Amino acid sequence: MGDPHRVLVLEDDLDTAAQLVDCLRTSGYTVDLAYDGDKGLALGRRADYVVMTVDRMLPRVDGIEVIQRLRKEGIVTPTLIISALGEVDDRVRGLRAGGDDYLVKPFAFAELLARVDALARRSATGSRTTVLRVGDLEMDLLTRTAHRNARQLELSPKEFQLLEYLVRHAGQVVPRAMLLQHVWDLHFDPMTNVIDVYVGRLRRKVDSSGAYPLIHTVRGVGFCLRAPG
Amino acid sequence: MLLAKTLRSSTFKLAVICVAVFSAAVFALLGYVYWATTNYVRSRCDRDISADRALLVQAYRNAGRGELVALINQRIALQSFEPGIYLLVDPSMARLAGTLTSWPGGLRGVQGWVDFTAPDAAGHTQLRATYETLPDGSHLLVGRSLDDLDPFVGIVKTALAGGATLTLVLAAFAAVSITRRTVGRIEAINGTTRAIMHSGLGQRIPLRGTKDEWDQLAENLNAMLDRIEELMREIRHVSDNVAHDLRTPLTRLRGRLEKAYHDELDPERSRALVADTMRELDAVLGMFSSLLRIARIEALDPRGTLAVVDLDRVVGEVAELFGAVAEERGGRVKFESRGTVLVNGDRDLLFDAISNLVDNAITHGGGDVQVTVHDTDEGPMISVADRGPGIPFEERKDVLKRFYRLERSRSSQGNGLGLSLVAAVTQLHGARLELQDNGPGLNIRLRFDRRS
Numbered sequence: 001m002g003d004p005h006r007v008l009v010l011e012d013d014l015d016t017a018a019q020l021v022d023c024l025r026t027s028g029y030t031v032d033l034a035y036d037g038d039k040g041l042a043l044g045r046r047a048d049y050v051v052m053t054v055d056r057m058l059p060r061v062d063g064i065e066v067i068q069r070l071r072k073e074g075i076v077t078p079t080l081i082i083s084a085l086g087e088v089d090d091r092v093r094g095l096r097a098g099g100d101d102y103l104v105k106p107f108a109f110a111e112l113l114a115r116v117d118a119l120a121r122r123s124a125t126g127s128r129t130t131v132l133r134v135g136d137l138e139m140d141l142l143t144r145t146a147h148r149n150a151r152q153l154e155l156s157p158k159e160f161q162l163l164e165y166l167v168r169h170a171g172q173v174v175p176r177a178m179l180l181q182h183v184w185d186l187h188f189d190p191m192t193n194v195i196d197v198y199v200g201r202l203r204r205k206v207d208s209s210g211a212y213p214l215i216h217t218v219r220g221v222g223f224c225l226r227a228p229g
Numbered sequence: 230m231l232l233a234k235t236l237r238s239s240t241f242k243l244a245v246i247c248v249a250v251f252s253a254a255v256f257a258l259l260g261y262v263y264w265a266t267t268n269y270v271r272s273r274c275d276r277d278i279s280a281d282r283a284l285l286v287q288a289y290r291n292a293g294r295g296e297l298v299a300l301i302n303q304r305i306a307l308q309s310f311e312p313g314i315y316l317l318v319d320p321s322m323a324r325l326a327g328t329l330t331s332w333p334g335g336l337r338g339v340q341g342w343v344d345f346t347a348p349d350a351a352g353h354t355q356l357r358a359t360y361e362t363l364p365d366g367s368h369l370l371v372g373r374s375l376d377d378l379d380p381f382v383g384i385v386k387t388a389l390a391g392g393a394t395l396t397l398v399l400a401a402f403a404a405v406s407i408t409r410r411t412v413g414r415i416e417a418i419n420g421t422t423r424a425i426m427h428s429g430l431g432q433r434i435p436l437r438g439t440k441d442e443w444d445q446l447a448e449n450l451n452a453m454l455d456r457i458e459e460l461m462r463e464i465r466h467v468s469d470n471v472a473h474d475l476r477t478p479l480t481r482l483r484g485r486l487e488k489a490y491h492d493e494l495d496p497e498r499s500r501a502l503v504a505d506t507m508r509e510l511d512a513v514l515g516m517f518s519s520l521l522r523i524a525r526i527e528a529l530d531p532r533g534t535l536a537v538v539d540l541d542r543v544v545g546e547v548a549e550l551f552g553a554v555a556e557e558r559g560g561r562v563k564f565e566s567r568g569t570v571l572v573n574g575d576r577d578l579l580f581d582a583i584s585n586l587v588d589n590a591i592t593h594g595g596g597d598v599q600v601t602v603h604d605t606d607e608g609p610m611i612s613v614a615d616r617g618p619g620i621p622f623e624e625r626k627d628v629l630k631r632f633y634r635l636e637r638s639r640s641s642q643g644n645g646l647g648l649s650l651v652a653a654v655t656q657l658h659g660a661r662l663e664l665q666d667n668g669p670g671l672n673i674r675l676r677f678d679r680r681s
Contacts, residue, residue, distance in 0.1 A: 104518075106514060156549060184546065184550070186577055186580055194553070194588070197553045198550055198554075200553065220507075
C-alpha cells in the first residue's frame, strides 16, 4: 500500500470531479485526477494510491476496463466504482471486474467519504481476535454473546452481526447501504427507513445499560459506533 | 404483382430446387426403365436367333448342306407366327435357300452379329442377324426382324415421355400454387405490419380459422401486438404519472427556492430550508430509482437471474428486520414457518418484494402482521396478512399499477410503486400474486411453482 493519503479520482464530468476532489481534500486526502480512461490507466499504474474512485463510463477506455487492465497487471489498489447505472447486475459486473465497492450517482458526499475511508482502512482491520472491545462493550465472537458493563445484552443473531460490523468499523461512519450489503447481503437501496428503525432498536438494547451512548446516527449517511474520549 | 412476388419468394426457390431434384430422380428412373426394357427385348431376340442357328448348324454337321437347305425351307414354310430371317449362300455368294434374295453387301467375315437394313420376303426392313462361314465355304445367316420391336419400344418411349412431362407440369404447378399460398399469407401479415407501422397498433392479422401453422403464427403475432399495446398504454399511463408526480414536488421545491431567493434569511432558517430541499430531492431521486428498478426487473431474463433460494430464510430475515418497525408502532410481526422451502429465485429481489409487502402491512394495517411460509400441495406460498382496512375488491387489480394509490392513503408517505415492484418480481419468478380479504384486513399471497 502506498501513501496512506493519496487518492486517484477518475471522473469525466468536470463539475462532479471538482466536487469530488474538493470533498476528499477537505478530509485530508491528496488527490490526483484523470478525466479519461487512458490517463487513468497511466496514473493507476503508479500503484501508490491508497484508494481509487472510478466512474463507470469514461471516455476512451471504459471504467470497468481500466479496473480489469490494472488488476491484470497485478495492481490491487482498492477501488470504488461510481456509476449512474445503479442496478444489481451492473454492480455485480463492476465488482466482478475487480471493483471493491460500488456507489450509485447521485450520492451524498458524506457517503462517498465513508466508503473511501472504509476502503483506505481495510487493510488495517480484519484481525483474528475472538473478543472485540469498544469502551465498556465486549463481544465474544465464539459464544456469540455481548456484554456491556458486565451485563449481558439480549441480541438476535442479526443484531449481533450488525453490532459486530459496527464494532469492527468503530470510529468510522458506516453508510446504510454498506450495512445492508455486509449484514444482510443485500445489494439494493431500501425505499424505507427500516434500517434506521432496526439500528434504533439495537441502540436501545446496547445503550440503555451503558454509562454513555455508543451508537450514533450520522444524519443523511448512516451510523457510527464510538466510545467517548 | 403477386406473380412477381411469387417468383422472388424464397419458398418458390425452394420449390424449384425440390422440383429439379425430384425431376432428376424421375428422369433417371424412367431412363433406366427404357434401357432395361429395350435391352431385355433385344437379348431375348438374340437368344432366339442363337437357338435357331445352333439347330441349323447341328443339322448341317449331322447331314450336310442338302439337309440344311431342306431344314431352312421347312422353317420358312412353318414360320407363320415367328418371322425368322434365313439365307444360305454358296461360296460364290449364290443363294441356296432363305428369305433374303441376296447376301447383304459389305457383310464379310467368318462369324459375327449385324444389324442391317434390307427388305426380306415378308417386307421387313430392320433386321438383326448372326452369320458365319460353314466348313464347306458356304455362308449362313440367321436373324429376326426388328420391325416388331420398334413399335413396342416406341410405346415405352411415349409412355415414359408422357410420364416425365406430366411430372414436370404437375411439379411446376404445385410449386407455383404452394408458393402463391405462402406468399399470400405472408403478404397478409406484411400488410398488417405495414398498416401498424403507418397508423397504429389497433390492427390485427386476420385468421382463417384453419388452426394450421399460419393461423398459429398470426395468433401469436396478434397476442404479441396485444401485449405491446398494453405496454404502450402502461407507458403512457406511467409517463403521465411521472410528469404529475415529479412536477408536484419539483414545483414545491422551486416555489420554496424562489421565496428563499427573495426573503432575507437568517443562517439557521436557510440551513433548514436547504435540508428540506435536499430531503425532497432525495424523494424525487428515490422515485426515479424505483421506476428504473421496476423497469429493469421487468426486462430481466429469468434464466440468467434465478438460483435456488430458501424462502423460509429470506422471509424470516425480512420478518425479523421489520419487527423493529412494527414494534415502533406498537405492533408485532408474527413469522410462521415449518422449515426450508426452496424455490428458484433471486434473493435480493424476493427480499425487496417481501419487504414491500410487510412494510405496507405494517403501515396500512395498523401494526400487527402475520407472515407465513408454507409448502402447500400446489407449491410454495408466502402469505402476508394484516388486520387493517384492506383493499376494496374493485381496486385490487389497480393497486399493482405504477403510482396507483388508494384514495385514503394519498396523503400518507409512499409513492405508489411498492406493489408494482412486487408485481414485477412476482412475474419474473413466474409466481402468482393473490390479494384476498382477511376479514378484516388484507391477505396477500405469493404462490410459486414447485422447483422442477
